[in-house]
Amino acid sequence: MNNLNQHYQQFCVMCGEQKENGIYIHSGFICDQCESEIVKTEVTDEKYNYIVQRLKKLWLKNA
């Protein structure tokens, strides 16, 4: 069963890098590091807008 958790490397919609571990949402992949970055980022942080724009990739092909 544990072997099933190991999957092919995917391109993260956030950092654009090829990573092995992460979550799949709708049509995109978010790596572990970016996921924890999302969780700890507040709306007042400078990178918040960047995250909002990158997450659009989950929905829109050309975002």
Add this chain to the structure above:
Amino acid sequence: MLKKWKIRILILWYKALFLLGLKTEEVHYIGGSETLPPPLSKEEEEVLLEKLPSGDVAVKSMLIERNLRLVVYIARKFDNTGVNIEDLVSIGSIGLIKAVNTFDIDKNIKLATYASRCIENEILMFLRRNNKIKTEVSFDEPLNIDWDGNELLLSDILGTENDTISRNIEDEVDKKLLKKALSRLSDREKVIMELRFGLKDGHEKTQKDVADILGISQSYISRLEKRIIRRLRKEFNKMI
């Protein structure tokens, strides 16, 4: 019971898709004809929440994905705020990811309830921040642009000239130096300067007026004035 088995099989199916790298092939548009995955039933949610603490990515992915309708539903409530729906859904998704990551199964609350609060809170916080930014005006805010493309900045109107403060100080210093230099002149020379440049009463007199007051010719006053100014200049140079 059947539903619980169904969701367990679905978890395995998700894992198989991840393994094959097939999960990310599909792309949907928020307002598109394709529908989002249906929300989880109570039994399905129970099974997934039991497995959530284990850090299973398929479980986490399913919990997020199957609550995306909630994100779109809440985002649409804020459609009239001037922020476009794609941004709102994106912000809502951040709220949902935070919700799944911080959800405590021991608190005896439905994930959908907790996630709704997180999603709404995330959007509200964003709108509040946006409103705050809107009321703040930068000194470098361009108010207008002329035909040559030069920007008129707010600071151009509100700011002061660079030397407004220093100019007054310099004037004060010059006055002190002049007073000191004048003290080195003879009484008649001092009177000529005071009358000509209004140093006492602020009223400047012509060379003819000064000549009449002192009973000497205007040409002599003119010569004396030039000589006095030369002397004063020398005195100034010594002092600076």
